[in-house]
Amino acid sequence: MADYTKPYYPVFLDLTGRRAVIVGGGSVAERKVTTLAEYGPRIRVIAPECTPALLELAASGSIELEQRGYIRGDLDGAFIVVCATDSEEVNRAVHAEAEERGCIVNVVDVPELCSFIVPSIVRRGTLSVAISTGGAAPTVAKRLRRHVQKHLGPEWEAYVTLLGEVRTLVMERVPGGEAERKPLFEAIADSDLLARIADGACPTAEEVYAEFVGERP
Structure with a gap:
């Protein structure tokens, strides 16, 4: 069971040139890839099936794509790992390898398998405002984000x-x-x-x- 009272240390990461591995190829993985791409990492996606958008990104050379299931060793060289699958077995295997390798890892919607969580973000150029409830109330975080957006004009x-x-x-x-x-x-x-x-x-x-x-x- 997730512990929503656990404190998280807020930090901004420089991902430029670092290896980011995304396990999963559905719409959630696509959103994660799209967001991560804004921060300059080298993105590798591992999934047997992918959304058309991910296939286009791979075809353009924007990301690396391995169209197959996850296997142990896929996280070699990774700094940050995101797992977005509906397989508990895969989720736990990815988390275990990430922990062994010292990668920071987020298994989407499984807080107990996350060493980091992603906040709601408002960006205005280099200005970033990050909002988090520690996973306890994502809807509240999104409402706060909309509130901040109204007060931070272009x-x-x-x-x-x-x-x-x-x-x-x-x-x-x-x-x-x-x-x-x-x-x-x-x-x-x-x-x-x-x-x-x-x-x-x-x-x-x-x-x-x-x-x-x-x-x-």
């Missing part, structure tokens, strides 16, 4: 991207350490910059840097 993507560019300039040009730079970062965050972007303004990082560095005492 301007947030441009805003956060711009702040990243400004931060790079500050780190390069403003001498000293955190103590000297923190007031500047706070001044920018407390300004009306986000509202200006929402109203259609498109300031450059150089313009923002000049504006706020010039205001420093």
